[in-house]
């Protein structure tokens with residue numbers, strides 16, 4: 001069989017363990033993976049595609065995986081997302097699509113979509129107004145604390161418990177000068193626990209529980225990954241959350257609240273999985289590669305499965 005020429009663009013900031021895992025998984029399936037640095041991509045309306053994609057000269061990738069996308073100025077991020085939007089407009093499958101990335105990076109939009117879809121998620125407010133944030137806390141804190149999160153946060157950075165209006169930072173000190181407030185629903189049960197469920201193309205690929213002595217359970221903040229078999233309720237919740245944001249693959253954070261019912265905390269459109277891999281038997285990158293190639297309609301030359 002002649003070698004296939006399919007080339008997948010892998011959007012990364014750096015070639016880390018995840019990128020190497022994905023590249024290796026695609027390589028054994030006969031696919032060449034080219035790292036793409038979004039800051040080196042852009043528009044060029046005189047070219048055939050109107051786009052310049054890092055590493056592809058005047059051609060386009062057959063499909064794209066967005067592994068990471070770093071922050072930047074509003075203009076830089078708009079340009080980077082614009083390139084991903086344009087790829088979709090040109091018919092290049094992009095995982096995740098820029099629309100799904102936008103919905104997940106903006107935690108308030110995720111909260112809105114989850115709750116509109118009837119998916120259990122803690123009550124959430126988002127406002128630019130310090131006065132409004134104070135009023136929200138004043139009203140809501142009678143029923144327990146709230147969590148203030150950076151709207152574009154990740155890895156458990158910058159979260160604060162808010163028990164009274166005075167706990168709120170001034171607008172200048174608030175991340176991005178906006179207030180994203182969520183009802184705190186955590187419960188101490190010999191430490192704090194929540195779940196991370198990895199969904200790819202409507203399939204539960206892996207899941208773990210995160211244990212921590214702190215209420216912020218992110219692995220990057222010292223949370224410990226623990227192998228777990230997720231029940232049908234959690235699976236259904238994770239699948240619905242992925243669908244609600246329209247993403248091909250997501251890491252869904254789910255917690256059992258004080259009322260013992262599961263609720264979705266957030267949906268990650270660029271989830272890392274090194275912690276998850278430590279407690280998962282299947283090779284996550286392999287399963288991802290199979291789902292991806294099937295999903296974007298690229299033939300898997302090796303017919304490899306996990």
Ligand SMILES: Nc1ncnc2c1ncn2[C@@H]1O[C@H](COP(=O)(O)OP(=O)(O)O)[C@@H](O)[C@H]1O
Nearest residue numbers: 153154155156157183184185186215216217266
């Ligand atoms: N509403 C909440 N109630 C209880 N714990 C929460 C809540 N929101 C966040 N946490 C804790 O903080 C962690 C990080 O919050 P998350 O919303 O997932 O943001 P990040 O993008 O930083 O991971 C969660 O995994 C959980 O342990």
Ligand SMILES: [Mg+2]
Nearest residue numbers: 155156253266
């Ligand atoms: Mg999280």
